[in-house]
Amino acid sequence: MPELPEVETIANGVHARVRGRRIVGVWTSGKPQTFKSPETEIAAALTGAKIQSVRRVGKTIVMTTEHDATLTEFLIHLGMTGRLLVCTPEMPVAPHTHAVLTLDDMREVRFVDPRRFGRLSIHKPQSPAHTPQKDTDSPQPKSKEGHYTGPGREPLTIPLADFVALFRNRRTPIKAALLNQSLLHGVGNIYADEALFRARIRPTRQAARLTRTELAKLRTALIAVLRQAIQLGGSSVSDYVDADGVRGFFQLRHKVYQRTGEPCRVCGTPIKRITLAGRGTHFCPTCQR
DNA sequence: ACTATGTCCTGCGAGC
């Protein structure tokens, strides 16, 4: 399932291939749950627009487009099985294709999603002039200036003090807290398990009970594992592929994820699997305390 | 405000 490293790989790949191209046509499948914004709005906003950039925010791909000096952000969340592919027209259209953007060089950006947990939407950066001057009553500075910033903090850049503060007073297991996108966004099941293993912390530990030292270790481990995964093009479990349909390699480096019963690569103890927060959770009962 | 659980959806693999 695409998490931060996979989404980053895809966004970078699509960016390199389509930046500067104009969208000349938009087709959508009509499957209602795929579209968080009405399909008519998506088509209207993107048709004729020029692609400025494609980047990652959390697990979301943000395609920024410009049309008559108006910026629009097309948000693509891949869910579990979503793919974003840059294709030539003669390539066969995969089953479960839900959106196709035709570019001015006839190539196509295709969104394919068999399981339909993915979501497409339009985000319009609000110009400050248009926002009513009422936002003084919001207790915390939310996303004020408009461009999409996601629900939580970026794991790769969050300072240690902020990272530690995220987990203060959280009684939920640390694994569940890592999966909470309104705290850190971008971390999913694979990298939560892998980071906790590298930090030698049990997924079941209550977040608020972790020491500052343990949280520092966790942050370092998380950043390291995400960076390494990005370098290897992500983890291809189930059917993840990048913008060209190429698989990643980080699954070969997994130390616990989907290694139930196999020996721990550090101590040889069989990797244990439990269910936590409704998710398969893998850890080494010896190494992780 | 926080926490836990159910729901969506389809492909695949285990088991018979």
Place this chain on the structure above:
DNA sequence: TGCTCGCAGGACATAG
């Protein structure tokens, strides 16, 4: 071999 059935999970809704 061929079938059924249960599981996988990210985000959101709902309930406590």
